[in-house]
Amino acid sequence: MRAITKIKRLAAVLLTMVLGFGLVACTDAAASSSGKNGSFRTVDEIKQNGTINIGVFSDKNPFGYVDENGKYQGYDVYFAERIGKDLGVKVNFVSTEAANRIEYLQTGKVDIILANFTVTKERQEEVDFALPYMNVALGVVSRNDKVITSLDNWNKNDSMIVISGTTAETYLIENYPDIPLQKFDSYATAKEAFENGTSVAWANDNTEVIAFSLQNPGYTVGIPSLGSSDTIAPAVTKGNTTLADWINGEIEGLEAEQFFHADYDATLTATYGSEYKESLVVEGGKVK
Numbered sequence: 001m002r003a004i005t006k007i008k009r010l011a012a013v014l015l016t017m018v019l020g021f022g023l024v025a026c027t028d029a030a031a032s033s034s035g036k037n038g039s040f041r042t043v044d045e046i047k048q049n050g051t052i053n054i055g056v057f058s059d060k061n062p063f064g065y066v067d068e069n070g071k072y073q074g075y076d077v078y079f080a081e082r083i084g085k086d087l088g089v090k091v092n093f094v095s096t097e098a099a100n101r102i103e104y105l106q107t108g109k110v111d112i113i114l115a116n117f118t119v120t121k122e123r124q125e126e127v128d129f130a131l132p133y134m135n136v137a138l139g140v141v142s143r144n145d146k147v148i149t150s151l152d153n154w155n156k157n158d159s160m161i162v163i164s165g166t167t168a169e170t171y172l173i174e175n176y177p178d179i180p181l182q183k184f185d186s187y188a189t190a191k192e193a194f195e196n197g198t199s200v201a202w203a204n205d206n207t208e209v210i211a212f213s214l215q216n217p218g219y220t221v222g223i224p225s226l227g228s229s230d231t232i233a234p235a236v237t238k239g240n241t242t243l244a245d246w247i248n249g250e251i252e253g254l255e256a257e258q259f260f261h262a263d264y265d266a267t268l269t270a271t272y273g274s275e276y277k278e279s280l281v282v283e284g285g286k287v288k
Contacts, residue, residue, distance in 0.1 A: 039108045040237035043087070043246045046111060051090045054080045055110035058095040059188040062211060062271045063116050066095075075267045076114040079133065079234075082259065083112070086250060097186050099165030102126045105237045112243070113235040116205060118167045120230070128238055130247040131285025132231035133260050138168050139206030140223035141213050148201045149222040154179050161194050161202040163187060168203040171227050207280065211271050231287055248285065255284030 046052050056076050057064030064074040072093045084091035094110050101117060104110045105127050118136055119129050140160075142148040159180040162169040172179055182199050184190035191212070194202045202209060206224055213219045236243045254260070260281045268280075282288075 040105075040240040040243070041108075041111055042240070042242045044242070046089060046243070047087060049089070051092050052084055052087060052112070053092045053094050053110045054083070055094045055096040055101060055104050055113045055115055056080060057097075057115045057187065059186055060116060060208065061215075062267055063207070064114070073267070075134075075263055076116060078263045078267050079260075080112075080114050082254070083247070083250060087246075097165070098163045099185055101165070101235070105235060108237070111236065111240075112247070116208075116232055117235050118205070118230045119233050120167060120170075122170070123235070126238065127235040128240060128244050129233040129235050130244050131251045132233040132282050132287060133251060133285070134207075134232035134282055135229060135280055135287065136232050137206045137224075137229045138171055138203060138226035139209040139221050140201050140203045140226060141209035141219050141221045142201040143197075144218050144220050146200055147220045147222040151176050151179065151223070151226075155200075156180070158201075159199040161190050161199040163190055163204065166204065167230070168205070172203060175227070207276075210276070214271055231282065251285050255286075258283060 056072060058066045062074050064076045067073050080091055094104065096104055096113065096115050101113045101115055102123065105113055119132065140148055154176065156178065159182045160172065161182050161184065162172060164183045164185050169181065169183065172181060182193065184193060190202065193199065209221050213221050234247050260283055261277065264277050264281050
């Protein structure tokens, strides 16, 4: 009887060990396709599903916005649609704001971020960037009756509008900590506040402030380039090498047809004309 009891106990121990090993193995397998704080999908998984989720802006004309018919439009959207076509899947556009771009990747809400995402060292610790497809710097727009041409000797009673989670916010905090910042989560609310005169200037990507001044009479970009020049690139969840590699191959392959020049012509020319094309567009991931 005691022998049988011992055998049962031994069997129970062995079963526990086997189950424990299986649990660890499953956990390791899950971790192999898991990004920081969330999961990601490989290229094969996306193809099998038939849909790719791409985060874009819905209120940042002409880069990512929703038109009067409820359709996504813009420079980033044009590229996103080509990605879907070449992958052979449907694109599900996910509206994002600047402050939640990283979060959406880490939580698996999107597979790719194509939302005017500037490459920085800090962001590279959180996400993986593919090759760039656009050049960018920071700029400052202000009203014609008080054009801001320098951030030196700033009037402490004046505030500067920024979008939370953008490089403009980071740059000003690090380099001009005495400038009071008025922060907004969306471009629409920032635009409305700026037009209502709550701040004397708005710091953002120079492409964005130039577009604003061209689309809204009475405003001037007094500082067209602030700080260093950077690049815009697609971002994927940290560790999703299959998708990052596929996007890199896509960007390199599209150079032959000058895809991003065509993208500019289709989505940006109405705003910028042809003047800025060669300075903004990056083909094949090759920054000049």
